[in-house]
Amino acid sequence: MKKVKGDLIHLAMDGHFDVIIHGCNCFHTMGAGVAKTIAQRFPEAYEADKQTSYGERSKLGTISTATITRGAVSFVVVNAYTQFDWRGRGRRADYDAISGCFEDVARRFLKSRIGYPLIGAGLARGDWAQIAPRIEAALDGLDHTLVEYSG
Numbered sequence: 001m002k003k004v005k006g007d008l009i010h011l012a013m014d015g016h017f018d019v020i021i022h023g024c025n026c027f028h029t030m031g032a033g034v035a036k037t038i039a040q041r042f043p044e045a046y047e048a049d050k051q052t053s054y055g056e057r058s059k060l061g062t063i064s065t066a067t068i069t070r071g072a073v074s075f076v077v078v079n080a081y082t083q084f085d086w087r088g089r090g091r092r093a094d095y096d097a098i099s100g101c102f103e104d105v106a107r108r109f110l111k112s113r114i115g116y117p118l119i120g121a122g123l124a125r126g127d128w129a130q131i132a133p134r135i136e137a138a139l140d141g142l143d144h145t146l147v148e149y150s151g
Helices: 008-013 033-041 043-050 095-108 128-138
Strands: 002-006 019-024 063-070 073-081 113-116 143-149
Touching: 002 008, 008 019, 008 033, 008 073, 008 113, 008 143, 019 033, 019 095, 033 043, 043 063, 043 073, 063 095, 073 095, 095 128, 128 143
Parallel strands: 002 143, 019 073, 019 113, 113 143
Antiparallel strands: 063 073
């Protein structure tokens, strides 16, 4: 796993990634964190989320996608369903769902430059020490980069 400090959205807009991934809940709620920024900047990604079933636990571990084109730049936003809900106390990140999402990304985007934030370790309150090895295993051999936010 390569690591850089920066802003995932800006790096994507500057052409550094073919695919960016962010964590979503299963209720079409992109109201905070990276998801909120993605919904605001790329309504296509929010629309792709709204095309999925609402509040279905079976969505965990799956993804929806939207191709974003702005001028000469084009990339795919992956909405990764890594947590069921956004409410409540304690950990909301679902580690098995995170694995499933990244395994799907690996199958679909084999030759892409992939970027992602600390998925599941922020607002979803997951343990990055548990999450990172799952991402490493799923994306083994692919070009992928963790973007640690620095605004």
